[in-house]
Amino acid sequence: MNRNFWITALVAFINSLSLTILIPIIYLYGKQFGLSDFQTSLLFSIYSISQFFATPVIGKLSDRFGRKPLLIISLAGTVIANAIAGTATTATWLFFARFLDGITGGNASVAQAIISDVTTPENRAKAFGINGAAFGLGFVLGPVTSLLAQQFSLGAAFLVSGAIAFLALLITIFFLPETLQTKAAKANNLFDLGLGNLIRGLAIPKIGILLIINFFIGTTFTIFTYAFQPYFIQVLGQNSQSLTLVFILFGALGTIMQTWGVSILSRKFNIVSILFLALFIRSLSFIIMPIWHNIIYFVVVSIVYSLFNSLVQPMINTLISLNAKSQEQGTAMGLNASYLSISNGVGPVIAGMLINQSYPQTYSYPLYLAGTLTFLVLCFAVLTRKNYTPSEIRV
Incomplete structure (x- = not known):
C-alpha cells in the first residue's frame, strides 16, 4: 500500500471518530430543545435522506473535478454543520445543521474512490479491509471521546466532533494529492450530475445488482442496530456503561478482522465466498441472539457476530470497485x-x-426479523452471483 492510501485511511479513521462521537447524544440533545420523540427521530432521518440524494452527486462530481476538492468540500461541510449544531439556540438551527451535514456527507464514498484509484485490483479487497478497520477503530474511540465531551455539555460533543473533522480537512488539504488520472465528461444537466443515477444506477451491469443487495443488507443491519440497544438494556438488564463496553468490543474485533482477517481469508477464499460466509454468520447470529436471555451467552454470540459482520462491507465495496x-x-x-x-x-x-x-418480549422480534431477512438476502445473493462476480473470479 502506498502513501496516498495510508493518508486516506487516516482520514477515514478521523472521519469515523467524528461521526461516532455524535451517535450517543443526538437523541438527548434534541430533547434539550423540547422536541418530541417523533421530532427527535427526524434528526436522524433528515441526515440520512439528504445524504441519500447528495452522495451520488458528490461521487459524480469527484469523477469530473477530482477527488481532493470534493473531499475538502465534504469535510468542510461536516466542520461547519457541527459548529452550528454545537452552538444552536433553537431547534431550527439544529435541524439545519443535520441537513447540512447530510447534504455534504459524501466523504466516505470519495475516500473509497481514492482507494480504488491508488490500489491494484488484486490488492483492493485488502485495501478496503484496512479502510474498514480504520473506520471501525473510530467506532471504538468515538463513544469514549463522546463520554469525555459530555462532561462539559452535549453541545460540546458536537464541537469536539467538528474539531476532529477539521483535522481531517487539514490533512486532506496539505498532504493528500489528487489521485484521479482520467476525468469524466462534463455534465450537461442536473441529472447528469448524479441524481438520475439513483434510478439509472440500478441498471448498470453488475453494479445495479450489488446496489440492490447492499440496500437490503443495510436495511437488515439497521433493524438490528435499532433493536440491539433496548434489548440489551431492557431484556438483559444491563446499563449504559456495559453497553459502551460492548460497542468497544464490536469495534475492536471488527478492526482486527478487517486488517488481519481479510488478508488471511483472501488467500484461501475468493471475495464472493467470503461475502456469503459473512452474511450466513450474521443471519445466524441475529436469530440465535434472543433465544436465551443471558448476558454471557449474548456476549459470546456477539463476538462471533462482530468478527464476521465486519467482512460484509469491505467485500461489497471491493466487488463494486472491481466491476x-x-x-x-x-x-x-x-x-x-x-x-x-x-x-x-x-x-x-x-x-x-x-x-x-x-x-418486553417484543424487543426480540426485530432481531428474529433481521436474521430471517438477512438469510433471504444471502439466498438472493447466491442465486444472482453470476450477475455481479468479476470475470477473474470463478463461481
Missing part, C-alpha cells in the same frame, strides 16, 4: 453510499413498529 470503470469509481461508490444512507432510514422504522414497551 466499475476507472472513470466511474466515484459515481459507483457514491451510489452505494446513497442506498446505504436510505437504508439507515428504513431499518429503524421497521424495527420500531415491532417493539411495544409494554410487552
Whole structure:
C-alpha cells in the first residue's frame, strides 16, 4: 500500500471518530430543545435522506473535478454543520445543521474512490479491509471521546466532533494529492450530475445488482442496530456503561478482522465466498441472539457476530470497485453510499413498529426479523452471483 492510501485511511479513521462521537447524544440533545420523540427521530432521518440524494452527486462530481476538492468540500461541510449544531439556540438551527451535514456527507464514498484509484485490483479487497478497520477503530474511540465531551455539555460533543473533522480537512488539504488520472465528461444537466443515477444506477451491469443487495443488507443491519440497544438494556438488564463496553468490543474485533482477517481469508477464499460466509454468520447470529436471555451467552454470540459482520462491507465495496470503470469509481461508490444512507432510514422504522414497551418480549422480534431477512438476502445473493462476480473470479 502506498502513501496516498495510508493518508486516506487516516482520514477515514478521523472521519469515523467524528461521526461516532455524535451517535450517543443526538437523541438527548434534541430533547434539550423540547422536541418530541417523533421530532427527535427526524434528526436522524433528515441526515440520512439528504445524504441519500447528495452522495451520488458528490461521487459524480469527484469523477469530473477530482477527488481532493470534493473531499475538502465534504469535510468542510461536516466542520461547519457541527459548529452550528454545537452552538444552536433553537431547534431550527439544529435541524439545519443535520441537513447540512447530510447534504455534504459524501466523504466516505470519495475516500473509497481514492482507494480504488491508488490500489491494484488484486490488492483492493485488502485495501478496503484496512479502510474498514480504520473506520471501525473510530467506532471504538468515538463513544469514549463522546463520554469525555459530555462532561462539559452535549453541545460540546458536537464541537469536539467538528474539531476532529477539521483535522481531517487539514490533512486532506496539505498532504493528500489528487489521485484521479482520467476525468469524466462534463455534465450537461442536473441529472447528469448524479441524481438520475439513483434510478439509472440500478441498471448498470453488475453494479445495479450489488446496489440492490447492499440496500437490503443495510436495511437488515439497521433493524438490528435499532433493536440491539433496548434489548440489551431492557431484556438483559444491563446499563449504559456495559453497553459502551460492548460497542468497544464490536469495534475492536471488527478492526482486527478487517486488517488481519481479510488478508488471511483472501488467500484461501475468493471475495464472493467470503461475502456469503459473512452474511450466513450474521443471519445466524441475529436469530440465535434472543433465544436465551443471558448476558454471557449474548456476549459470546456477539463476538462471533462482530468478527464476521465486519467482512460484509469491505467485500461489497471491493466487488463494486472491481466491476466499475476507472472513470466511474466515484459515481459507483457514491451510489452505494446513497442506498446505504436510505437504508439507515428504513431499518429503524421497521424495527420500531415491532417493539411495544409494554410487552418486553417484543424487543426480540426485530432481531428474529433481521436474521430471517438477512438469510433471504444471502439466498438472493447466491442465486444472482453470476450477475455481479468479476470475470477473474470463478463461481
